[in-house]
Amino acid sequence: MSAELLRVERLSKRFGGFTALQDVDLHVNAGERLGLIGPNGSGKTTMINCISGALYNDEGRIRFAGEDITRLPPFERARLGIARSFQIPRPFRSMSVLENLRIPLEYAARSRTEHRRIDDEAMEVLERIGLKKLAQAPSGSLTQVDMRKLELARALAAKPQLLVSDEAMAGLSSSEVDEILEILFTLNKGGVAVIMIEHIMRAVMRFSERIVVLDAGRKICEGLPDDVCRDREVEKAYLGE
Amino acid sequence: MFRSRADVVFWVVLVAVFLAGLGATYVVKNEYYFTALYGILQAMLMAVAWNILGGFTGYVNFGSAGFFALGAYTVVFLDKALGLPLPLLIVAAALVCGLLGLGVGYLSLRLKGVYFAIATLATAIVLETLITNWRYVGGGRGAYLVAPAEVPFLFSSYVDMLFVVMLALTLGAVAISRYLNASRLGRGLAAIRDDEGAAECAGVPTLRLKLISTTLMGALMGVAGAPYPFFVTFIDPASAFNLFVAVNAIAMPMIGGTAHWLGPVIGAILVGGTQEVVTVTVKAEYSVLVVGIMLVLFITLAPQGIVGLAQKYLRRRK
Numbered sequence: 117m118s119a120e121l122l123r124v125e126r127l128s129k130r131f132g133g134f135t136a137l138q139d140v141d142l143h144v145n146a147g148e149r150l151g152l153i154g155p156n157g158s159g160k161t162t163m164i165n166c167i168s169g170a171l172y173n174d175e176g177r178i179r180f181a182g183e184d185i186t187r188l189p190p191f192e193r194a195r196l197g198i199a200r201s202f203q204i205p206r207p208f209r210s211m212s213v214l215e216n217l218r219i220p221l222e223y224a225a226r227s228r229t230e231h232r233r234i235d236d237e238a239m240e241v242l243e244r245i246g247l248k249k250l251a252q253a254p255s256g257s258l259t260q261v262d263m264r265k266l267e268l269a270r271a272l273a274a275k276p277q278l279l280v281s282d283e284a285m286a287g288l289s290s291s292e293v294d295e296i297l298e299i300l301f302t303l304n305k306g307g308v309a310v311i312m313i314e315h316i317m318r319a320v321m322r323f324s325e326r327i328v329v330l331d332a333g334r335k336i337c338e339g340l341p342d343d344v345c346r347d348r349e350v351e352k353a354y355l356g357e
Numbered sequence: 358m359f360r361s362r363a364d365v366v367f368w369v370v371l372v373a374v375f376l377a378g379l380g381a382t383y384v385v386k387n388e389y390y391f392t393a394l395y396g397i398l399q400a401m402l403m404a405v406a407w408n409i410l411g412g413f414t415g416y417v418n419f420g421s422a423g424f425f426a427l428g429a430y431t432v433v434f435l436d437k438a439l440g441l442p443l444p445l446l447i448v449a450a451a452l453v454c455g456l457l458g459l460g461v462g463y464l465s466l467r468l469k470g471v472y473f474a475i476a477t478l479a480t481a482i483v484l485e486t487l488i489t490n491w492r493y494v495g496g497g498r499g500a501y502l503v504a505p506a507e508v509p510f511l512f513s514s515y516v517d518m519l520f521v522v523m524l525a526l527t528l529g530a531v532a533i534s535r536y537l538n539a540s541r542l543g544r545g546l547a548a549i550r551d552d553e554g555a556a557e558c559a560g561v562p563t564l565r566l567k568l569i570s571t572t573l574m575g576a577l578m579g580v581a582g583a584p585y586p587f588f589v590t591f592i593d594p595a596s597a598f599n600l601f602v603a604v605n606a607i608a609m610p611m612i613g614g615t616a617h618w619l620g621p622v623i624g625a626i627l628v629g630g631t632q633e634v635v636t637v638t639v640k641a642e643y644s645v646l647v648v649g650i651m652l653v654l655f656i657t658l659a660p661q662g663i664v665g666l667a668q669k670y671l672r673r674r675k
Contacts, residue, residue: 168558194560202558208551210616219548222541224560274560 121146121278121309122167122198127176129162136162138333139176144278144309149300151324151341152313155353158330160313161203164280167311168200169193181277194224199276203283205263207255213266214238214251217273224274238273245269245299261292268299272308279303280311285319293319321345329353367535371528378524382517391520393633395588398520399581401625402527403602404609405534405618406577411607412615413543414570415550416465417474421606423481424575426488426597428454428582433494433592436502443522443584450583451576458575462568469553485598499593502586519584526584530577531622537573538618546570547616578606601645605629608648612655614662623663627651 124142128135137159144150154160165171167178169190177186185193199220208216217238221229229237242248245265250258258266264284271279281300285293297319304310314320320327320341327344329337331353337344344350382391403421410416428450435441435449457480464476489497504515512518537543545566548556557563586592605628613624628651632644659666 170554170558189562189564190557191560191562194558200558202555206552206555208548208555210547210551215544218544219556219561220559223545223562226560270555270559 119146120144121148121181123179124163124167125177125179127163127166127173127178129159129166129171129173135333137166137173137330140330140333140335142328142335144311146277146309147304147307148309149304149323149325150309150311151320151327152311152330153315153317153320153327154330157332158353159333160330161282162333163330164200164282164311164313167193167280168198191223194220194274194276195227197275197277198280199224199271199274199278200280201264201267201271201282201284203286205260205267207258207263207266207270209254209256211255212252213242213247213255213258213269216255216266216270217241220270220274224276228275241269241273244302245272246295261288261295264288264296265299268296268303272303276308278309278311280313282313283315284312285314285316297323367532371532375524375528379521382512382521386513388514388516391517395516395520395523397625397629397633398523398527399585400602400605400609400629401622402523402530402581403578403606404613404621404625405527405530406574406581407606408610408615408618408621409534409537409577410570410574412610412620413537413546413550414567416567416570417470417607418461418477418574419474419603419607420461420477420479420481421578422598422600422603423477423484424454424457424578425582425585425602425606426481426594427457427484428579429585429592429597430488430494431579432583433500433502433586436586437493437500443587447522447526447580447583450579452579454579454582455572455576458571458573458578459568461575462571465567465571466564481598481603485594488598489594495593497594499591499596500586501591504587504590516588519588522584526580530580531618533573533577534621535618542566542569604648608652610662612651612662614664614666616661617664617668620662620664627663 120143122144124140127137127140129137140163152160152163162171166173169188173186177184179185180196180198183196185196208219218234221234221237239248239251242251245268247262247265247269250262255266268284285296288296293316300310300312300323312320312323324341327339327341328335329344329350336349336353337347403425407418407421410418431450431453432446435446461477461480465473468476488494494500508515508518545561548559548561549563549566553563609624609628610621612628613622614620628648631647635647636644655662
């Protein structure tokens with residue numbers, strides 16, 4: 117078993133009177149592929165917002181690479197090695213695709229990047245993701261699938277240890293889903309742990325080594341993909357009694 | 358400083374413009390030209406300052422007149438209280454207004470978009486009320502400032518000297534803005550403008566960068582206001598907090614183009630120049646109309662400004 121990278125302990129988050137997450141435990145090992153699933157409104161996005169720092173949790177702690185990051189702002193978490201992609205792509209629209217990657221290389225990965233090599237490294241990332249031809253294109257002009265790739269490329273340019281992929285495949289065609297899956301597998305082989313949040317079961321089941329299921333803000337199941345599929349609680353959460 | 362040929366060209370042009378301005382004060386005897394140019398340069402400096410926050414960072418500031426006037430009144434106060442020399446007064450105005458900029462920067466923690474803009478306007482109104490009720494600096498009646506009888510160096514008049522000072526300050530601000538535009542810091546600001554949340558997740562310390570941006574904006578606007586009391590020799594809140602100062606500071610970058618450092622410079626030359634010509638040849642009141650019409654035309658027909666138009670044209674030719 118490889119070393120533990122992320123540990124979320126008894127995490128709770130409330131919005132006014134609504135409890136989005138209640139005492140959720142979660143851990144990810146270095147280099148692991150974790151699937152995070154659950155019906156709409158189960159707290160998946162809140163969970164990754166808490167992990168990336170966009171939201172602060174009310175209770176519980178988050179440890180990353182041995183450090184307590186519970187109160188760190190998002191940019192410092194990015195520097196430590198947590199990267200995320202957004203469900204709805206959020207490119208820096210005034211910049212070209214290549215310039216989009218300069219930002220994480222110059223900021224999140226600054227201590228790990230040689231200044232002179234920034235453009236080369238950005239190109240290397242684009243090559244790996246398959247966006248090399250579009251390096252000079254304005255980022256606002258990309259197609260949906262290329263936008264998703266740019267989200268992943270930008271997350272990758274931060275040289276993360278952990279990538280949180282928030283529904284990178286929603287709304288894509290079957291062949292495009294396979295394309296994104298391939299990219300995520302390649303990244304993972306490079307040593308990056310991945311948390312995949314996804315509604316497309318085919319993709320999650322194929323990708324994940326382990327799956328965590330959330331329902332109404334609680335963790336209802338955790339285990340191997342096949343076991344999770346057969347779990348009665350999970351079936352109930354998705355299909356009702 | 359000289360990392361590329363463009364850098365060399367830029368600095369050569371900058372020095373040439375300064376020397377030309379300096380030389381003109383010895384050759385041209387009609388003081389009107391320097392009065393007019395002073396006004397355009399002051400507006401350019403304000404526009405460049407506004408653009409650092411409004412154009413590069415994407416936070417619209419409606420309170421430019423407040424920063425300008427605070428710079429002017431810092432000078433009025435320190436001149437009366439301590440009688441400091443002009444360079445020190447300018448530095449003091451930069452410090453005071455930079456501090457106000459820092460304070461306004463913290464507002465950006467909670468206020469975005471139009472709410473931030475309204476807060477900056479409110480800041481200017483609060484400042485105006487305070488100054489209007491502050492007797493020591495003249496209150497609502499205003500204060501007279503006597504320019505020193507002796508004009509330093511070889512300048513033939515104090516206005517000539519102020520013109521050269523303003524020229525140097527404006528060129529300095531343009532150099533800062535250009536450097537910022539092409540730097541790592543500038544790219545961080547652009548990321549904030551495009552998407553603040555995504556910028557933060559890419560490791561950009563958004564709060565720190567916004568504070569740098571607002572502080573720099575404030576300091577430069579304070580610098581623009583610092584020589585103003587000596588230039589007009591009479592200052593009151595109504596003229597110092599003039600809405601027109603704020604409108605010009607927004608209109609010039611908008612017309613020139615906000616994303617590029619050259620935008621506010623071109624906008625200031627075009628708008629300021631036209632205003633001056635209209636004032637002299639037609640009627641002073643119409644100069645206000647000029648900005649309005651130009652602004653409406655550019656926002657509807659060329660929202661990226663003149664620089665944006667030029668970039669589009671160049672791209673198409675490629």
